Amino acid sequence: MSGTTTDEVSMTGESAAPGETLCKLLLHPAGTNAARALVVIMMLAFWEFGSGRFLPHVWLSSPSVIGVKLWSWIADGSLGMHLVATLSAAGFGYALGALSGVASGLVLGLLPRVERVASPFVVALYALPKVALAPFFVIFLGIGLESKVALVAVTVYFLLLYNTLDGVRDLDRDLTDAFRLMGATRSEVARHVLLPGIQPWIYSGLRIAVRYAFTAAVLGELIASNQGIGYLIESSAGHYNSSGVFAGVFVLVVCSVISTELITRAERAALRWQR
Amino acid sequence: MTSPVIELKNASKDFEQGGRAIPALAPTGLNVANHEFVALVGPSGCGKSTVLNMVAGLFPPSGGQVLYEGELVADLNRRVGYMTQKDTLLPWRTTAANIAAPLELACRAMPRSERDDRVARMIELVGLKGFENHYPGELSGGMRKRAALARMLVYDPDTLLMDEPFGALDAQLKLVMHEELQRIVGDGRKTVLFVTHDLGEAIALADRVVVFTSRPGRVKKVREIELERPRNVYRVRFETAFGDLHEELWNELKDEVRKGTDA
Numbered sequence: 001m002s003g004t005t006t007d008e009v010s011m012t013g014e015s016a017a018p019g020e021t022l023c024k025l026l027l028h029p030a031g032t033n034a035a036r037a038l039v040v041i042m043m044l045a046f047w048e049f050g051s052g053r054f055l056p057h058v059w060l061s062s063p064s065v066i067g068v069k070l071w072s073w074i075a076d077g078s079l080g081m082h083l084v085a086t087l088s089a090a091g092f093g094y095a096l097g098a099l100s101g102v103a104s105g106l107v108l109g110l111l112p113r114v115e116r117v118a119s120p121f122v123v124a125l126y127a128l129p130k131v132a133l134a135p136f137f138v139i140f141l142g143i144g145l146e147s148k149v150a151l152v153a154v155t156v157y158f159l160l161l162y163n164t165l166d167g168v169r170d171l172d173r174d175l176t177d178a179f180r181l182m183g184a185t186r187s188e189v190a191r192h193v194l195l196p197g198i199q200p201w202i203y204s205g206l207r208i209a210v211r212y213a214f215t216a217a218v219l220g221e222l223i224a225s226n227q228g229i230g231y232l233i234e235s236s237a238g239h240y241n242s243s244g245v246f247a248g249v250f251v252l253v254v255c256s257v258i259s260t261e262l263i264t265r266a267e268r269a270a271l272r273w274q275r
Numbered sequence: 276m277t278s279p280v281i282e283l284k285n286a287s288k289d290f291e292q293g294g295r296a297i298p299a300l301a302p303t304g305l306n307v308a309n310h311e312f313v314a315l316v317g318p319s320g321c322g323k324s325t326v327l328n329m330v331a332g333l334f335p336p337s338g339g340q341v342l343y344e345g346e347l348v349a350d351l352n353r354r355v356g357y358m359t360q361k362d363t364l365l366p367w368r369t370t371a372a373n374i375a376a377p378l379e380l381a382c383r384a385m386p387r388s389e390r391d392d393r394v395a396r397m398i399e400l401v402g403l404k405g406f407e408n409h410y411p412g413e414l415s416g417g418m419r420k421r422a423a424l425a426r427m428l429v430y431d432p433d434t435l436l437m438d439e440p441f442g443a444l445d446a447q448l449k450l451v452m453h454e455e456l457q458r459i460v461g462d463g464r465k466t467v468l469f470v471t472h473d474l475g476e477a478i479a480l481a482d483r484v485v486v487f488t489s490r491p492g493r494v495k496k497v498r499e500i501e502l503e504r505p506r507n508v509y510r511v512r513f514e515t516a517f518g519d520l521h522e523e524l525w526n527e528l529k530d531e532v533r534k535g536t537d538a
């Protein structure tokens with residue numbers, strides 16, 4: 001079916017200038033995807049061909065060698081093992097940080113007096129680059145999963161805390177008043193107005209937090225660990241094995257893209273009313 | 276004589292703005308008797324919505340008192356149904372779910388089938404059939420008003436506060452809605468405090484019309500509407516008494532409207 005549409009586009013383009021035809025082709029969704037694929041193929045070809053000729057192979061490796069490396073990791077099961085380590089660090093930390101962040105955001109949002117007292121501390125901790133806490137977590141929790149989970153959780157916590165807080169502040173007072181006038185109890189107002197009302201804010205926090213969760217997990221692994229994709233990258237780099245580094249980065253990109261896409265879909269399904 | 280349901284005793288309201296108190300409503304006295312339909316008219320910004328907000332207990336008066344059934348309105352007044360000027364439909368609920376909301380609360384627990392029945396009847400009543408599954412963002416202004424009206428009527432509160440409920444409707448639909456409202460409240464079963472910009476609407480529906488001065492508003496004129504009940508809200512407009520009342524009240528109102536626009 002897409003074949004016929006492409007044909008139609010090129011047919012109408014015959015009378016027009018070649019530049020215009022190209023434009024039309026690129027604007028078509030199939031054309032856009034084809035163009036993207038072409039860009040990737042050209043880059044890979046350039047990389048593959050240039051590697052060892054005018055690109056230093058030691059540093060930049062080459063797509064085929066990286067592919068072989070990736071395959072060897074899959075074959076000997078090491079990729080699976082390290083991937084599980086990174087995904088659990090990111091996943092557990094994300095869940096922990098998100099839950100406690102939303103809970104704290106609700107508490108601060110609903111109890112202005114607590115918020116006034118806590119605000120300077122929260123601001124100070126939020127401003128702190130969380131990576132600086134990594135060595136601290138290693139000392140207290142060791143080089144295993146726990147220290148990474150902690151680092152991820154702290155990072156995600158503040159993102160969700162602030163998004164939830166903004167959501168509560170942004171809540172339309174008229175809506176809560178209307179519900180209370182109808183006879184809603186406090187908990188009914190919370191269930192029917194507050195929680196659905198802050199959903200857009202929470203989803204946007206969750207979406208942004210995915211990237212930060214992976215970053216924090218990998219950073220933790222780079223700093224001190226014996227497993228995980230970050231460890232894989234770090235140890236490859238230690239052996240001047242650039243193909244290992246690229247293979248690790250590739251895996252991370254794939255993970256991050258997939259999880260962001262999943263969150264985005266959940267968001268779209270839950271917030272259908274916004275469109 | 277029974278005491279009024281709604282009573283304003285020299286109630287006034289100032290709003291803080293940039294550290295200064297700006298008077299929105301001058302000390303105002305107003306009574307609404309049980310099962311009476313009172314319409315408030317007055318220039319924009321004269322404090323009509325402010326009156327309803329205080330009766331609903333959204334905020335206290337700056338001076339004087341607001342009483343409901345003889346008691347000071349201290350907190351949100353849950354014995355009134357309030358259709359606010361700006362609709363307060365939940366954007367994440369469909370029309371049907373919005374109208375069902377008051378029936379989902381614990382204080383009105385009822386079987387699901389009854390809830391669905393009542394919602395369906397309300398949707399029919401306000402002419403939103405076919406739009407049950409639309410979100411408020413997908414409805415026109417007039418449709419949103421009708422959904423808000425249905426949400427208030429569905430739980431059958433004794434007292435209705437209505438702030439320009441039909442403002443966004445076209446003339447024909449307005450007449451249809453007048454008839455429906457009349458049918459619901461007309462046989463003296465509800466107390467209504469009704470704000471409108473439409474003098475004809477006020478006269479056709481109300482037992483009494485209260486004209487406010489321009490800001491800060493106070494009562495300029497209270498007029499009994501002696502048109503007999505039950506009224507035909509459409510045909511009543513062609514009676515001479517209606518024309519006379521319109522003329523009389525418009526004379527009171529027009530100076531205030533002019534003053535309001537000068538300010």
Ligand SMILES: Nc1ncnc2c1ncn2[C@@H]1O[C@H](COP(=O)(O)OP(=O)(O)OP(=O)(O)O)[C@@H](O)[C@H]1O
Nearest residue numbers: 290291299318319320321322323324325326360490
């Ligand atoms: N929350 C508020 N803060 C500050 N000023 C307010 C507030 N609410 C109302 N006012 C002011 O009080 C005055 C009366 O407002 P109100 O909404 O009662 O007018 P209204 O008679 O309902 O007007 P309209 O017919 O345009 O709806 C207005 O001048 C308005 O600017």
Ligand SMILES: [Mg+2]
Nearest residue numbers: 323324360438
């Ligand atoms: Mg108003």
